[in-house]
Amino acid sequence: xxxxxxxxxxxxxxxxxxxxxxxxxxxxxxxxxxxxxxxxxxxxxxxxxxxxxxxxxxxxxxxxxxxxxxxxxxxxxxxxxxxxxxxxxxxxxxxxxxxxxxxxxxxxxxxxxxxxxxxxxxxxxxxxxxxxxxxxxxxxxxxxxxxxxxxxxxxxxxxxxxxxxxxxxxxxxxxxxxxxxxxxxxxxxxxxxxxxxxxxxxxxxxxxxxxxxxxxxxxxxxxxxxxxxxxxxxxxxxxxxxxxxxxxxxxxxxxxxxxxxxxxxxxxxxxxxxxxxxxxxxxxxxxxxxxxxxxxxxxxxxxxxxxxxxxxxxxxxxxxxxxxxxxxxxxxxxxxxxxxxxxxxxxxxxxxxxxxx
Amino acid sequence: xxxxxxxxxxxxxxxxxxxxxxxxxxxxxxxxxxxxxxxxxxxxxxxxxxxxxxxxxxxxxxxxxxxxxxxxxxxxxxxxxxxxxxxxxxxxxxxxxxxxxxxxxxxxxxxxxxxxxxxxxxxxxxxxxxxxxxxxxxxxxxxxxxxxxxxxxxxxxxxxxxxxxxxxxxxxxxxxxxxxxxxxxxxxxxxxxxxxxxxxxxxxxxxxxxxxxxxxxxxxxxxxxxxxxxxxxxxxxxxxxxxxxxxxxxxxxxxxxxxxxxxxxxxxxxxxxxxxxxxxxxxxxxxxxxxxxxxxxxxxxxxxxxxxxxxxxxxxxxxxxxxxxxxxxxxxxxxxxxxxxxxxxxxxxxxxxxxxxxxxxxxx
Numbered sequence: 025x026x027x028x029x030x031x032x033x034x035x036x037x038x039x040x041x042x043x044x045x046x047x048x049x050x051x052x053x054x055x056x057x058x059x060x061x062x063x064x065x066x067x068x069x070x071x072x073x074x075x076x077x078x079x080x081x082x083x084x085x086x087x088x089x090x091x092x093x094x095x096x097x098x099x100x101x102x103x104x105x106x107x108x109x110x111x112x113x114x115x116x117x118x119x120x121x122x123x124x125x126x127x128x129x130x131x132x133x134x135x136x137x138x139x140x141x142x143x144x145x146x147x148x149x150x151x152x153x154x155x156x157x158x159x160x161x162x163x164x165x166x167x168x169x170x171x172x173x174x175x176x177x178x179x180x181x182x183x184x185x186x187x188x189x190x191x192x193x194x195x196x197x198x199x200x201x202x203x204x205x206x207x208x209x210x211x212x213x214x215x216x217x218x219x220x221x222x223x224x225x226x227x228x229x230x231x232x233x234x235x236x237x238x239x240x241x242x243x244x245x246x247x248x249x250x251x252x253x254x255x256x257x258x259x260x261x262x263x264x265x266x267x268x269x270x271x272x273x274x275x276x277x278x279x280x281x282x283x284x285x286x287x288x289x290x291x292x293x294x295x296x297x298x299x300x301x302x303x304x305x306x307x308x309x310x311x312x313x314x315x316x317x318x319x320x321x322x323x324x325x326x327x328x329x330x331x332x333x334x335x336x337x338x339x340x341x342x343x344x345x346x347x348x349x350x351x352x353x354x355x356x357x358x359x360x361x362x363x364x365x366x367x368x369x370x371x372x373x374x375x376x377x378x379x380x381x
Numbered sequence: 382x383x384x385x386x387x388x389x390x391x392x393x394x395x396x397x398x399x400x401x402x403x404x405x406x407x408x409x410x411x412x413x414x415x416x417x418x419x420x421x422x423x424x425x426x427x428x429x430x431x432x433x434x435x436x437x438x439x440x441x442x443x444x445x446x447x448x449x450x451x452x453x454x455x456x457x458x459x460x461x462x463x464x465x466x467x468x469x470x471x472x473x474x475x476x477x478x479x480x481x482x483x484x485x486x487x488x489x490x491x492x493x494x495x496x497x498x499x500x501x502x503x504x505x506x507x508x509x510x511x512x513x514x515x516x517x518x519x520x521x522x523x524x525x526x527x528x529x530x531x532x533x534x535x536x537x538x539x540x541x542x543x544x545x546x547x548x549x550x551x552x553x554x555x556x557x558x559x560x561x562x563x564x565x566x567x568x569x570x571x572x573x574x575x576x577x578x579x580x581x582x583x584x585x586x587x588x589x590x591x592x593x594x595x596x597x598x599x600x601x602x603x604x605x606x607x608x609x610x611x612x613x614x615x616x617x618x619x620x621x622x623x624x625x626x627x628x629x630x631x632x633x634x635x636x637x638x639x640x641x642x643x644x645x646x647x648x649x650x651x652x653x654x655x656x657x658x659x660x661x662x663x664x665x666x667x668x669x670x671x672x673x674x675x676x677x678x679x680x681x682x683x684x685x686x687x688x689x690x691x692x693x694x695x696x697x698x699x700x701x702x703x704x705x706x707x708x709x710x711x712x713x714x715x716x717x718x719x720x721x722x723x724x725x726x727x728x729x730x731x732x733x734x735x736x737x738x739x740x741x742x743x744x745x
Contacts, residue, residue, distance in 0.1 A: 053532065054532060054534075054536075057537070058540070058541075058653070060538065093603070161419075161422055161423075161426065162426055164423070165423045165426040165427055165726075166426075166427070166430070167724060168423070168680055168725050168726070168729055169427055169680060169721075169725055170680045170681070170683045170684035170687075170721065170725070171684060172684035172687060172688070173683070173684060173687070173718055173721060174703075176702075176706065176714075177431055177434050177435065177714070177718060178434060180434075180435065180473075180706070180711070180714070181434045181435065181437055190578045219716065241738075260548065264548075267550050267552075268552075268684075268687075268688055271552050271688060271691070272688065272703045272706070273703065273706065273707055274706075285550075288552055288553060288556065289552075290388055291556065292552075292556065292692065294566065295556050295559050295560050296559070296563075296571055296572075297564075298560075298564045298565070300560055303553070303556045303557070303560070304557075307549075307550070307553035307556065307557070310548075310549075310550055310553060311545065311548050311549050311550075311553065313542055314547070314548035314549075315541075315545060315548040316495065316576075318544050318547065318548055319544060322540075322544065346639065362533055
């Protein structure tokens, strides 16, 4: 593996190369606090998602127990800590089970978009030509469009709007995938174009390696360093898109799975009559999960961006610089001449990053 | 190194169709022309994408009226509307219609889609306008504060606030605002764009615009204006905070970048106070990238508007879109989505032009 990547900086110890662990060690002060807080929230979310069937007091579609029906819109009590919904479900149980639905959608959506986006970006960046131009224009057009609307359209296509657990999860996941592909595409394409010009790619060509081998063995392995950042940020966007779809009526049927957006839609009319528990808890669940994942992503992003990294010592310890800084709601990338003049006049050319000076 | 080197460093991602190759020469006129011509492929791609996606599921008439008509009646309607012709013919016809501004007729209430767009588009515009005001008022000063207190407690707090703005779905913040201000405190209206009385007063205006604030001003009745503004407060805050978070972090990042430049160092060595450095020296150049980002925020804002309008029953495009989706009227959905594509492409064009005026380096 190492023989292929001649142009990389010297190999760092294994523990430094595991994405999050390295950044955790690298971070200091408040930045570390934010990263740790994010990791804790995300950990709780994953834990609840995995163990929802064990933790949750009732099933997500359960309407009655041995003592009879739960009743509709009951305020929080000893039996129902978070109260019951207008449909007579236990709010706590639905919040806990909702984590499972959310994590399924995240996993499927992010995996799908990574595969498709990375593949397209690699091919487009490596071969260039008309295919590259067409793909870039298409991806830019999709990228500029409101993601929720695109997700709505795709979701209409896939499920006609209403569906069971797997249908709904897949519909939401694929809808989100379509929205995310351009992001992976752009990042990987930019990296590929940069790496393609490196000496080790030339050497591989001279040695007679096939295009496929160069693409996947030499270019791809060096192009993936920003993926963890996009991954975390997309995971949070996936949750918001899923909830948004649920809220406008493209949710998963309540009997098929618990979904926070759907529950909030049902809570819309409750709020006018002062019933707060049906809206508060699913909403808080969304906020906390997105907050946790975003804190992790944001910290990783800051640690990779020399302009935002806390201290010079830390900056030097970083070893590599990602020129693609990803932030939810708008990608912050270095503009013309962007990174020059920072970090003791260090140029980034040795890392192969284009800097106009 | 020019003073602008790091100030404009943070720039939005390339917007739709920006040319990738850096051509030498060519002035502002050429840049303008290229950017203008690139609007069309953007719109074309989005409209085609939506058309193909929507039509793969079948014809819109069965989707909208499937349960209500018999099979024969359905066939007749499908034939009348021409949905039984080859897809490619329908597609070419549709593209032709879109470029002449004809988006078809809605199936459920039989209105021209363009009329729906114009009527409710204004309401969405009004909401977007107020939200942007909220976003500026909240986002920019707080971003300056965060940059001033970089890596201190205030900064961390504000950054968490910015993430919270992003992490809270607009419908959840909307629900909470409603709960607190409308239901518990009872100081603001629960939903809608105006109360019935005010609405009637505005409808009788000879030249009503549909932009309620303007209409209310034209009635000359302060009670009507107050009513309209009171209705706008909560939706504008809910949607505005979403964008405010983005502005906050953008201003913070840029001001921090500017504070590290030579000319700020020079000013500091002349004894200019830290406050003045942030307020006067670093602030103005840091605003440039915001203009670029506003263009991208339009997409976020439109997506958020759909959810905000549903939450507050704000009768705009987003609210109508959801109604039409629930009625399975896919012709209307397609029309609304196509119009939004046009808006997004146009906004990006305008923003690119403004950015090029301000910062000549963009014009490559």
